[in-house]
Amino acid sequence: MKIIDFRFRPNTPDVMAIGESKMFKALCDSIGFSNTKTQALEEIVEELNENGVDKSVILGRDAETTYQWKGSNDGVANMVHQFPDKFIGFAGLDPHKGMAAIRELNRSVQELGLKGASIDPYLAKIYVNDAKYYPIYAKCCELDIPIVITTGPASLVPDAVIDHVAPRYIDFVARDFPELTIIVSHGAYPWVNEMITVAQRNNNVYFDMSEYEFFPMSEFYVQGANTIISDKLLFASAHPFINFKDAIKSYEKLPFTAEVREKVMYKNAARILKLT
Incomplete structure (x- = not known):
């Protein structure tokens, strides 16, 4: 079975920093x-x-304003250009940079050849439906590219507020930008049922459950995929925080139906990335 890993960062020295x-x-x-x-x-x-x-999506990250971490979209593009048949790059964006972020997104897509955007609202310390994000969402629609929204508990991240990425706020974004393809990374854990509901009720919302596949209540992600959201769940390893080889082995243990497993591991992501 072919696999697409929708959250992957190579464990090269610069990334591991x-x-x-x-x-x-x-x-x-x-x-x-x-x-x-x-x-x-x-x-x-x-x-x-x-x-x-078969493919891995490398996500950029820019949290310079709040945490002095300015990821390199050029660095992401360099890895993609070295192995264009293996990697697909998404541009990391800092919403506090205003129009500079919009110009960076445009440059990343038009000049660097990146295929999506990536944001981290709990690192930006604002809600996912904050007005500062809306120009980014609009530009993604204009460029016809998807966006990854990183969620999760933000364990031990100083000053982070997990409510900033609760699915109920992503629901507002999905409503306001029906043309925007949204991938929620880390499954908005711990709001498992709320994430399932937001994905089910919005045609443009997808998610992965990376890092939380075996946390309490995570069995409902699998139950949801086997029933009402079979087209919405994506495999993502979160490498190098979780070694991708270990993640693949873990998914072999999850009780997906054969049809759903193929969708989760490859088909759903291939459709989003327009590979089929």
């Missing part, structure tokens, strides 16, 4: 992130091929 960042150092220290070995990009791609991963 996030373990020392203001936002994630406490979290990374708690999980022993520094013990994760770095690899050359060529070696990472070889391992992806060996494990059946």
